[in-house]
Amino acid sequence: MAEKIYTIPVNDAFNSGCECPLCKLYTDLERESIDFTMGPSYMEDDNRAVTDKMWFCPTHVRMLYAEKNRLGLALMMNTHTNKVIKDLREAVSKGHGTKSGLFSKAGKSAVGTYIDNLEESCFICDRINKIFPRYIDTIFHMWKNDKDFIPKFKESKGFCTYHFGILYDEAPNKLKGKQLDEFTDALVKVYFDNIERVNGDVSWFIDKYDYRNNDAPWKNSKDALPRGIIKSSHTIIE
Template sequence: MKEKLYTIPVNDAFDSDCECPICFMKKTLENNAVEFTMGPSYMEDDVRAETDKIGFCNYHLGKLYENKNRLGLALMLKTHMDKTIKDLEGLSAKKGKGPSLFKKNTETTPVKEYTDNIVSSCYVCNKIDNMFNLYITTVFYLFEHDSAFIDKLKASKGFCTEHYGLLFQEADKHLSGEKAESFRKDLNKIYFDNMKRVRDDLEWFIDKFDYRYVNEPWKNSKDALPRAMTKTNSVYEKGN
């Protein structure tokens, strides 16, 4: 099929020869989102309104700091703090219900509701998730409409456990009954064959620390540990 714009990153991921193309997609989206956030866009009113409102999660705040645009990050955090202070001063000044004589007050206060929302929200996460969902939809679209993609899927190195579960679950949402079963059948073979491959490489990596195998070749086990980390915990390492 003729490649459309939204299929390009999905095909690129499956061409990457990595242990999980879905991890590859998500890592690419994360890099792009961090670069976008720390680029000239942080001075745009609509972007700044969002970062002021929802802020960043701990993980992505660290990624933004690593970007080295310290002035840009300082400006975003300063106006985010301005809004947080203003909002919480208003909420904390409101009088709530007094405690009941006979039962505990279990209602969440507006202050706690606000702080819960703000610590669980992230501008970068939102940007990643919006595009990631489109990419997952595209995987199923290509499976249904592009025979070359099916060959590419079957030739891949499989998926991490998290994304295997995601694709398994999402099949019914995007494909009809027979197509969904066909996808799951292929998915199961791809996942288990490649999990066992990396497991076996990891086993040989362990054996190489035994003096009895010191003179044996490493085979494909030298990078088995980071590849196993991708498979088990979605820790994407470039080149895996």
């Protein structure tokens, strides 16, 4: 099947040799979202209105702070904080009652409800969560329609536990009959073969700290820890 614009990121991730192509897709998308947020778009009124409302989770605000565009972050923070002050003044005017209303929900004051909603929102997480499911759909589309993708999938280094679970549970919604069985068999094999491979490397990494193994070769264990972190925590350490 000829590459389409929506299959290119998936093929690139599977070609990367990463311990989890879906972690690679997520990390690349996160990076693109950071660049989008801190690029010229932060000056656009519609984007600023969304960031004013949603702001960022702790992980992504730390990533934004690490960027060079401190002025852009300061501008977004300033207008976001102005909105929070205005909204919380209105919420405080409602008192400590927990009656449902424009801001409040059962068991919470308007203040508590507003802050809970703010803590649960993130402009970058929201952008990622709208795009990432399309990558999952594309994997199943390629399994059904791209004969070159199946061996690439089977020969990959598998997936982290988290993304293995997503693919396993989503498979019956995307595939039926023989295709479902073949995909599930391939997924299970590639997951267990590779998580056991990496865990074996981690075991040898540990054993190398035993003085009796001082002169033994490292084999494939020097980078076992960051690879193991991908498998166990769906996090790429760079």
